[in-house]
Amino acid sequence: xxxxxxxxxxxxxxxxxxxxxxxxxxxxxxxxxxxxxxxxxxxxxxxxxxxxxxxxxxxxxxxxxxxxxxxxxxxxxxxxxxxxxxxxxxxxxxxxxxxxxxxxxxxxxxxxxxxxxxxxxxxxxxxxxxxx
Amino acid sequence: xxxxxxxxxxxxxxxxxxxxxxxxxxxxxxxxxxxxxxxxxxxxxxxxxxxxxxxxxxxxxxxxxxxxxxxxxxxxxxxxxxxxxxxxxxxxxxxxxxxxxxxxxxxxxxxxxxxxxxxxxxxxxxxxxxxxxxxxxxxxxxxxxxxxxxxxxxxxxxxxxxxxxxxxxxxxxxxxxxxxxxxxxxxxxxxxxxxxxxxxx
Numbered sequence: 001x002x003x004x005x006x007x008x009x010x011x012x013x014x015x016x017x018x019x020x021x022x023x024x025x026x027x028x029x030x031x032x033x034x035x036x037x038x039x040x041x042x043x044x045x046x047x048x049x050x051x052x053x054x055x056x057x058x059x060x061x062x063x064x065x066x067x068x069x070x071x072x073x074x075x076x077x078x079x080x081x082x083x084x085x086x087x088x089x090x091x092x093x094x095x096x097x098x099x100x101x102x103x104x105x106x107x108x109x110x111x112x113x114x115x116x117x118x119x120x121x122x123x124x125x126x127x128x129x130x131x132x
Numbered sequence: 133x134x135x136x137x138x139x140x141x142x143x144x145x146x147x148x149x150x151x152x153x154x155x156x157x158x159x160x161x162x163x164x165x166x167x168x169x170x171x172x173x174x175x176x177x178x179x180x181x182x183x184x185x186x187x188x189x190x191x192x193x194x195x196x197x198x199x200x201x202x203x204x205x206x207x208x209x210x211x212x213x214x215x216x217x218x219x220x221x222x223x224x225x226x227x228x229x230x231x232x233x234x235x236x237x238x239x240x241x242x243x244x245x246x247x248x249x250x251x252x253x254x255x256x257x258x259x260x261x262x263x264x265x266x267x268x269x270x271x272x273x274x275x276x277x278x279x280x281x282x283x284x285x286x287x288x289x290x291x292x293x294x295x296x297x298x299x300x301x302x303x304x305x306x307x308x309x310x311x312x313x314x315x316x317x318x319x320x321x322x323x324x325x326x327x328x329x330x331x332x333x
Contacts, residue, residue: 029306056287059289063301
């Protein structure tokens with residue numbers, strides 16, 4: 001059974017710190033991904049949602065966002081949740097007291113996300129029935 | 133077989149702990165009888181298909197939601213199969229069809245290849261499972277793609293090619309698209325921080 005994105009990666013033994021998702025891994029991912037993207041001064045919402053205008057975010061489908069306290073990505077997740085909340089598109093957001101990835105605390109995160117997804121689907125179904 | 137070193141032992145314990153933590157979720161999917169299969173959805177490039185894993189609960193009705201799931205892995209690792217446990221859990225819990233997308237990974241495929249795969253899979257899923265509510269979801273790098281896909285679809289909402297997405301779910305997402313190149317780069321060229329220094333790399 002493969003239990004996460006890193007467990008089937010052969011070099012986990014050699015690069016064990018990758019599992020903690022440090023800056024070096026994030027740097028590698030972004031730099032390789034965006035090498036074909038426009039220059040940074042031309043970046044827009046197509047690169048990062050944080051560069052979207054409020055008007056663009058108002059049109060997005062409602063969002064459920066978790067950000068994890070012991071995670072290098074905590075701040076940017078929180079920033080995105082705050083942007084969504086400011087424009088009224090945050091269906092649910094939570095700061096989880098866990099590290100990054102599919103390991104510690106994942107049970108709680110999955111249950112919470114599934115509950116919020118059920119609520120979101122229920123709300124959208126009732127809104128659709130009101131329309132008809 | 134050689135003995136484990138002192139540095140390897142905690143990782144072995146950690147691996148068992150992780151597997152144990154996810155066991156109840158695997159059990160739920162088994163108890164409900166979620167069926168998983170490999171499949172493919174058409175892409176915008178002629179002759180190329182996007183590999184997906186489809187997980188379906190047996191009691192799915194005609195109105196069962198479709199969840200498009202994007203795996204994590206820092207944009208350069210991971211696979212749809214690698215997150216079967218999570219996708220099967222959502223299929224069982226939401227009584228949904230979960231479509232886990234094997235988007236193309238960097239560095240072999242730079243931006244926007246993966247995002248194109250995500251958009252194509254959303255359009256193909258909306259065609260294959262019409263009139264069913266759709267959510268886009270992902271964890272880590274998959275959260276990034278879920279957010280970006282929701283934005284792309286919102287941008288196209290007024291066009292003929294609109295796909296009705298009811299929501300997006302981002303679990304510990306990558307969002308910021310910075311931390312690139314060097315400290316001076318971050319200090320002077322980060323458009324999100326308007327010149328304020330970030331953490332040094």
